[in-house]
Amino acid sequence: MSAHSTTIEVSSKRGVWGGGNEPLKASYGKLMMWFFLLSDIFTFAAFLITYLAIRVSYPAYGGAAETFTGSNEYWPVPELVFEALPFLHGVHAPLIFVGIMTFVLIASSVTMVLAVEAGHRNDRGDVVKWMLWTLLGGITFLSCQAWEWSHFIHGTEAGSLLTYVNGLGQNVTETVFGANLMVNEYGPGSFAQLFFFITGFHGFHVTIGVFLLFLCFYQAAVGIYDKRGHYEMVEKIGLYWHFVDLVWVFVFTLFYLI
Amino acid sequence: MEVQDTKSTLQVTPRNEEKIKKIWKTAGILLVITLSEFVMAFTMERGILLYAVFIILTVWKAKYIMMEFMHLGDEAKPLFYAIIVPLIFLIWLVITLIKEASDIFVMRW
Numbered sequence: 554m555s556a557h558s559t560t561i562e563v564s565s566k567r568g569v570w571g572g573g574n575e576p577l578k579a580s581y582g583k584l585m586m587w588f589f590l591l592s593d594i595f596t597f598a599a600f601l602i603t604y605l606a607i608r609v610s611y612p613a614y615g616g617a618a619e620t621f622t623g624s625n626e627y628w629p630v631p632e633l634v635f636e637a638l639p640f641l642h643g644v645h646a647p648l649i650f651v652g653i654m655t656f657v658l659i660a661s662s663v664t665m666v667l668a669v670e671a672g673h674r675n676d677r678g679d680v681v682k683w684m685l686w687t688l689l690g691g692i693t694f695l696s697c698q699a700w701e702w703s704h705f706i707h708g709t710e711a712g713s714l715l716t717y718v719n720g721l722g723q724n725v726t727e728t729v730f731g732a733n734l735m736v737n738e739y740g741p742g743s744f745a746q747l748f749f750f751i752t753g754f755h756g757f758h759v760t761i762g763v764f765l766l767f768l769c770f771y772q773a774a775v776g777i778y779d780k781r782g783h784y785e786m787v788e789k790i791g792l793y794w795h796f797v798d799l800v801w802v803f804v805f806t807l808f809y810l811i
Numbered sequence: 812m813e814v815q816d817t818k819s820t821l822q823v824t825p826r827n828e829e830k831i832k833k834i835w836k837t838a839g840i841l842l843v844i845t846l847s848e849f850v851m852a853f854t855m856e857r858g859i860l861l862y863a864v865f866i867i868l869t870v871w872k873a874k875y876i877m878m879e880f881m882h883l884g885d886e887a888k889p890l891f892y893a894i895i896v897p898l899i900f901l902i903w904l905v906i907t908l909i910k911e912a913s914d915i916f917v918m919r920w
Contacts, residue, residue, distance in 0.1 A: 578887040591894055598901050602908050609912035612920055613857070632852060652849060659845070663838040666880050670830055675821035779821055795880045799873055805845075806869040810852050811862050 586789045590796045593758075597800050600754065604747045604807055611741055623713035629740035631809045639700050651809050654697045655801065661690025662798040669791040672784030677773060680787055684770035687794065691763040698756050705748065707731045713738035748808065755800055762797050765790045837879040844872050 569576045577584060611628045614621060621633045632647035639650070664686040671679030708731025716726040717736050729738045737745035769790045778784045848868055855861045878884040883891060 576887070577890040577893075579890055584890070587890065587894055591897060594898065595901075598904070602901070602904055605905070606908040606912040609909055610915040610919065612916070630857075648849065648852065652845075655845060656842070659838070659841050662876070662880055663834065666834050667831065670827070670834065674824040674826065676823050676826075679826075782821065792881055795876055798880075799876045802869055802872050802876065806848070806865050810848060810865050 580785060582785065582789050583792070586792050590792060593796065597754075597803070600751050601803055601807055604751060607743050607747065608811070623715075623737075623739045625715055625717055625736070625741045627740070629744060631811070634739045635701070635809060637704050648809055650697070650701065651805065654694055654701070655805050657690050657694050657697065658798050658801050661687045661694065662795055664690065665791045665794045669788050672778075672787035675779070675784060677776065677779060680773045680784060681770065684766060684773060684787070688763065688766045688770055691759060691766055691794075695756065695759055695763065698752065698759075702752075705732055705745075708738050717742070751804060752808070755797070755804055758797050758800070762794050765793060833879070837875055841872055841875055844868050
């Protein structure tokens with residue numbers, strides 16, 4: 554055992570950061586996932602702070618909520634833009650649908666932690682069960698977002714009468730329906746641009762997340778992690794999935810509440 | 812790839828009910844905060860006060876997700892600070908860009 558004690562002596566002389574030990578007490582994979590997420594936090598923060606800045610540089614709609622009409626002169630009131638429900642045409646349900654989406658994503662984050670907890674206990678049955686619920690939540694969220702986008706693009710029946718500069722550089726006044734990257738019936742052009750870009754980038758992350766969740770579910774179910782001897786992959790994919798939820802919490806506040 | 816061997820060789824430990832209870836409690840807190848944001852969006856008057864409340868509640872939710880769900884609080888201190896400290900720069904970015912945006916607002920309208 555003398556060789557063993559020598560190694561310890563050497564590493565203690567080097568100090569915590571001298572090498573030969575793990576000062577962060579985390580595996581390589583988990584550490585890299587955390588630093589990837591840190592860089593992704595900065596990416597999303599840049600997008601969301603840009604939204605905030607452009608939002609502040611436009612006047613807010615000042616009139617009564619009931620008489621709101623879309624215009625590119627002021628920023629729209631979110632609860633009057635996002636107020637539709639699937640299958641219930643014409644029903645005024647402000648923020649209900651997006652509230653359901655938020656609930657679904659938070660719930661899938663909860664089932665993910667339960668899967669991670671089961672992974673710590675090497676309990677394959679529980680991991681598979683909770684991964685399946687998480688996967689279901691992720692797919693439900695994506696489907697809701699697809700509907701939300703489709704409704705946003707097609708717009709309302711009335712549309713809005715806007716004056717804007719079109720793609721040919723002409724000043725036109727016409728009734729606009731729905732939204733595209735050039736013009737939208739709800740507010741200034743940048744409102745729809747930011748909506749598409751930021752919720753789109755988030756949706757892209759969710760899509761990758763669903764793919765990873767499926768991979769993890771499959772590998773757990775066929776016993777690959779049992780063979781490997783640990784369920785750390787559940788933990789790493791869990792970190793990514795919680796991050797997606799974390800970003801949505803901010804997207805929800807900025808786009809739908811403020 | 813062999814998948815016939817479905818018997819686990821790993822020791823399965825029983826559920827830690829206390830841990831699971833804490834997870835559901837955190838979920839409940841997140842739900843309550845979101846619901847109160849929802850109620851406030853319809854009952855309070857729009858303005859700086861409401862927006863400040865929303866942002867504080869959002870950061871509070873983010874704290875729960877990072878500390879309880881992502882277990883950042885349980886990581887080694889150097890890792891914890893390596894993730895948290897860089898985020899301080901975002902506060903600067905928010906203040907700078909909002910200041911800039913309100914100047915643009917004044918010039919535009």
